[in-house]
Amino acid sequence: MAKPQTSAQSQATPDTTNPASGQGVVLTDSLGRELKIKPIGVLYESQLVRMLGTEVATNPSYMMGFVYPATSVYEIDGVPCPRPSSQHEVDQAIQRLGREGFAALLVHMQTELEKIQKMVENNPEAKPQ
Numbered sequence: 001m002a003k004p005q006t007s008a009q010s011q012a013t014p015d016t017t018n019p020a021s022g023q024g025v026v027l028t029d030s031l032g033r034e035l036k037i038k039p040i041g042v043l044y045e046s047q048l049v050r051m052l053g054t055e056v057a058t059n060p061s062y063m064m065g066f067v068y069p070a071t072s073v074y075e076i077d078g079v080p081c082p083r084p085s086s087q088h089e090v091d092q093a094i095q096r097l098g099r100e101g102f103a104a105l106l107v108h109m110q111t112e113l114e115k116i117q118k119m120v121e122n123n124p125e126a127k128p129q
Contacts, residue, residue, distance in 0.1 A: 024074070029104035035097075036075035037105065040068060044083060052087060069105045070094045076101075 027035045040048075048067060049057040057063060070093040073081050084090040097105075 025108065027104045027108050029100040031098075031100045033077050033101065034075075035073050035101055035104060037072045037108075038074055040071055040083075044071070048084075048090075051085065052090070056087075066094050066102075069102060070097050072105075073097055073101065 024036050024038045027037060029035060045068075048063075048071065052067070067090055070090065071084055073093070073096075074083075075081055076096065081093065081096065082089075084093050
């Protein structure tokens with residue numbers, strides 16, 4: 001499997017399909033798909049917990065490894081990805097992203113963690129943004 005490429009380009013315009021605040025990031029997976037992601041907001045995170053139920057929501061491997069990454073994608077190749085509002089729609093988001101999309105997200109998250117680690121190492125009093 002080819003190594004996923006990531007490009008972190010900030011979106012210049014606010015995203016209207018995902019009301020979470022902050023700038024979006026554009027990633028490219030090994031299939032060449034352009035994935036636009038934005039962290040989910042705390043309100044939507046709480047809605048996911050209620051929607052999926054306590055048993056599912058207390059499974060950190062599933063929530064952190066599948067649900068949160070899949071629901072952070074708001075557009076693939078220019079096609080909007082609406083936020084899931086049911087378990088079935090969460091499953092569709094996971095399927096739509098696929099292994100290649102998850103791999104690109106993991107590379108991106110690792111890069112972001114490395115940036116934070118370097119910032120802390122260079123300035124222990126600095127706070128991550």
